[in-house]
Amino acid sequence: MLKKLKSALKSPKGSILALALKAAVFSGLLYFVNSQWSMVIVFLAVAFYFYFRPSLNTDKFLASFIILLATSLIAINKLLITHYSFLISLFFGFLFFLLLGIKNLIFIKRESYFYLLNGILFLAIFILFFWPAQPHWFFVKYLLVFFAIGLLFREFLNFLIPELLPSQKRKLVVWGISFLMVQLLWVISLLPISFLNAASLTLLIMFILQDFNVHHFSGTINRQIILRNITIFLILTLVICSASKWSP
DSSP states (O other): OHHHHHHHHHSHHHHHHHHHHHHHHHHHHHHTOTTOHHHHHHHHHHHHHHHHSSOTTTTTTHHHHHHHHHHHHHHHHHSOOGGGHHHHHHHHHHHHHHHHHHHTTOOSSHHHHHHHHHHHHHHHHHHHHHOSSSOOOHHHHHHHHHHHHHHHHHHHHHHHSTTSSOHHHHHHHHHHHHHHHHHHHHHHHTSSSOHHHHHHHHHHHHHHHHHHHHHHHHTOOOHHHHHHHHHHHHHHHHHHHHTSOOOO
C-alpha cells in the first residue's frame, strides 16, 4: 500500500496532489500561529523543510520564498483582521503551492505561473506598506520595502532574461528601479486614496517597469510596445483614480 502511494505521488497528478498537501499544511500552520513563538518556529521549520526538499532550484527562487514567509507572518499577525485569518492562510497557502510548483518543475508553463506569483507577492508588499493600521516605523519600513522590491525584481530578471544582463549592470538596474519605486511609494502615500487603490497603482507602475526592462534588454523594444504600455498605464490609472474616494 505504501509503495502504491509513493508511486502515485510521483506521477504528474500525484505531484500536484503532493503540492496541494504541502500547501494545506502550510496554510493550517499559518492559521494557528497567532503570535505564538512556538508556532512560528514550527511553521518556519516545516516551510523550510518543504522548500528545500527536494533541493532543486532552491537558490533560484529563494527571494520569493523568504518574502512569502515574511509577508504571510506579518499579514496573519499584524493586520488586526482576525475574521479573515482563514482566508489569509488559504491565500498564502496558494502562493506556496505556486512557488513549489515552479521551483520543482511541476508546472509546464512555468513563466505564466511565475508572472502570477511575482505579481501577487509585489501586491502583498504594497498592501502591507499602505495598510493604515500600522506603527509609523518610517525608515525601517522603507528600507525593508526597498530590499524586498530589489530581491523580487532581481529574481524576475534572472528567471526571464538570465544571460542578457552582465552582473554589474543587473545590480545597477535592480537597485536603481528599487530606489525609484521607493520614491514613488512615498509620493503615492500622499494621495488621498485608499490603501488598496494605492497598492494597485504601485503594482501597475511596477508591471510597466518590468515589461519595459525585459523588452529593452531582450532587444525587442519598439514603438508599439511603448505606446501599448503608455495606453495601459493611462487607462488603468484612470480606472483606479475614478474608483477612489478622494477625501483628505
